[in-house]
Amino acid sequence: MTLELFCASGSLCSQKVKLVLAEKNLEWKSRLINLLAFENLQPSYMRLNPRGVVPTLIHNGQVITDSVMIIRYLDEQFPHPRLIPTEPMLREKMDGWIYLQNQFPMRELMYGNYQGIEGIVLRRSVQIKEKLIPKLMQANPDLKEQYTSKLKDIKHWNCTIQNANEIANLNTRIVPMLEILETQLSKTNWLCGASYSLVDTIWTAVLNRLNELKFGYLWENNTRPALSLYFNQLRARPSFITAIQDDKMPLPMLLAGLGRVFLGI
Template identity: 30%
Template sequence: MKLYHNNNSVCSQKVRVTLAEKQLQWESVHLELAKGEQYEPDYLLLNPEGVVPTLVDDGLVLRESSVIAEYLDQLSAANPLAPTAPQALAAVHLWLIRTIDIHAAINSVTFATLMRQKQLQDSTPEEVRARIAKFPNPQIRSKRLDLYSNGVKSPYVAGALFTLLRMFEDMARNLEKSDWLTDGRYGLSDIALIAYVDRLDRLGLSGLWSERYPAIETWLRASQARPSYQTAIGSLIPPQLAQQTQQAGQAAWPEIKEIWKSM
């Protein structure tokens, strides 16, 4: 199996955690997103959206991280990550579907804070707009331009926080019954969400859940303590990037906190 991915991509992290939990062998093709390698013609043949990850396995090309995670779980009977009971499996599928909106929310928060700060420091407005113009999807182009121009004041950030509020509410409700989200054990529902909550934590935004939903803090630290987290996420984040991420989020936290308090 060959995985096209990026170390800091939350969707790539989700797939790598699955690979680590299943102890599957895979070949890494790391794409530097900041250099636009995801828009190279050869890669666009595999993934016309120009995003990561993409899994290639014996001629099969899979492009959606939740689909990839489910596929990987079925490749080996070792450490099954999905329950077999119909109701429990349906609950997993609901979380996997919801990650489409959750990913968009995390994307908005990340670009309004960390990526915007890096762009303001490293590039001219003309260079940033030129990179945004390369995005194949016009809706994403419009969103990125708004986030670049307005930062946390962008309506996309308020919309993202609304999505995250609903996520936290439902996670906390599930965690009242069990330490994990996947029918009482660590599995696909937990893997589907760990990279997103971890990104918020790395941005210094744990205030989104620390007071309202303390069970999420316990779940997050337990997830981060698993070997699969260290293999797939923790060991691949350079210290300098970790510091930049924390500083960018903390700088934006006062404005984000005011929006959050109003919800």
């Protein structure tokens, strides 16, 4: 049965899933959602994914949302190679790494730190979402609950990224997080020990995003040598090329998104 993935170009959470699909060499069908054109907020998508976010996986008629749930599901269904350790202690360790990543607000960090035109487009898109959702809610009363909680989340997101102090505060949380990684990686090659695991896919996407946001200096030039070596090893994996390096937004989609964000068309 086909694996169908609703995902978005450049989306961190989509990249986590694409990395796992690539590590397992699985065939899958891409259903690209244009976040800049707010396709994730459209009623048909909100019915599939009530939080209106990517990714969403469809497999054997099952709809699975949330990147971590999806990658766990993929590992259960397609255990070659197995990416979740079998040893209970390592599983617990894995959960700890997932928790550490989940409690770090990468979305706010990204939207708050992107510079130049990219930053302007992204921040403006969140402002537009705030105006768009009440209209969508009015036109689709059956989705009132979903849109209400989406709107609450967007308002909070918008407030945070408009507040330079909050973003500066968030930025100060990066180093302690990297220190935890450095301590582990000075002892083991991978985060859960001797073998590459599911959490290494998650941190590939996160470290790559931090690097894109110009925080790579926090591990480069011997600042955190174990983390630097780890990141280079992650980047050298074929999965990195397919899931991240080649993850560019198709031009027509980008133009449609820019038209929507700047001209409202």
